[in-house]
Amino acid sequence: AQSVTQLGSHVSVSEGALVLLRCNYSSSVPPYLFWYVQYPNQGLQLLLKYTTGATLVKGINGFEAEFKKSETSFHLTKPSAHMSDAAEYFCAVIMGGYQKVTFGTGTKLQVIP
Amino acid sequence: GAGVSQSPSNKVTEKGKDVELRCDPISGHTALYWYRQRLGQGLEFLIYFQGNSAPDKSGLPSDRFSAERTGESVSTLTIQRTQQEDSAVYLCASSAQGAAGQYFGPGTRLTVL
Numbered sequence: 001a002q003s004v005t006q007l008g009s010h011v012s013v014s015e016g017a018l019v020l021l022r023c024n025y026s027s028s029v030p031p032y033l034f035w036y037v038q039y040p041n042q043g044l045q046l047l048l049k050y051t052t053g054a055t056l057v058k059g060i061n062g063f064e065a066e067f068k069k070s071e072t073s074f075h076l077t078k079p080s081a082h083m084s085d086a087a088e089y090f091c092a093v094i095m096g097g098y099q100k101v102t103f104g105t106g107t108k109l110q111v112i113p
Numbered sequence: 114g115a116g117v118s119q120s121p122s123n124k125v126t127e128k129g130k131d132v133e134l135r136c137d138p139i140s141g142h143t144a145l146y147w148y149r150q151r152l153g154q155g156l157e158f159l160i161y162f163q164g165n166s167a168p169d170k171s172g173l174p175s176d177r178f179s180a181e182r183t184g185e186s187v188s189t190l191t192i193q194r195t196q197q198e199d200s201a202v203y204l205c206a207s208s209a210q211g212a213a214g215q216y217f218g219p220g221t222r223l224t225v226l
Contacts, residue, residue, distance in 0.1 A: 032212050043204065044156075044217040051212040090156065094212075100169055101146065101215060105155040 002027045006104035019078040023091035033074040034092040086111045117218035125224045134190040134221045138207030148204045195225045
């Protein structure tokens with residue numbers, strides 16, 4: 001079985017501040033992990049992914065995430081928030097070798113000028 | 114096409130009527146997913162197709178919901194005897210393989226009056 005928990009349905013940060021969106025997963029086999037972003041009134045877009053290899057992965061728009069097996073976490077970070085980062089972010093997991101995706105409930109990021 | 118397309122983009126219907134939503138995946142993508150996103154909420158998995166395997170229908174909320182896929186191409190999601198609680202955005206996504214991540218269509222916004 002697999003599941004995803006995103007802590008905090010809403011996160012507010014000041015422009016220029018660190019962005020940290022939390023994601024914890026459970027999986028009975030090595031997982032594939034993803035972050036998706038949904039801008040207002042738009043579809044979901046893949047931000048970054050971890051499958052194998054380097055545990056620190058970089059995505060678009062300056063975001064990155066680190067796979068920590070010991071903590072079963074895949075938190076999303078960005079050193080300096082920009083107004084254009086305001087969106088909803090979804091963490092997702094696939095158990096390796098399978099393709100059914102489980103999404104978290106999403107975190108809405110607000111960036112305050 | 115270049116991406117996943119869905120039609121119609123908007124559908125308004127009366128309670129009790131049947132509706133059919135269409136998804137055209139990216140050519141060559143063997144996996145196709147349907148999700149429902151209610152206003153202000155996360156993604157709710159509905160159904161998953163993988164090649165010629167039997168679809169995973171575990172997310173369909175009732176027997177009013179059904180979906181078909183022709184080979185590795187177009188999929189249709191049918192909702193019979195629509196209810197007001199069916200109002201949502203219905204998202205389709207396709208994937209070449211689990212590790213590649215999903216590509217989402219723009220969604221169909223369904224409003225049941």
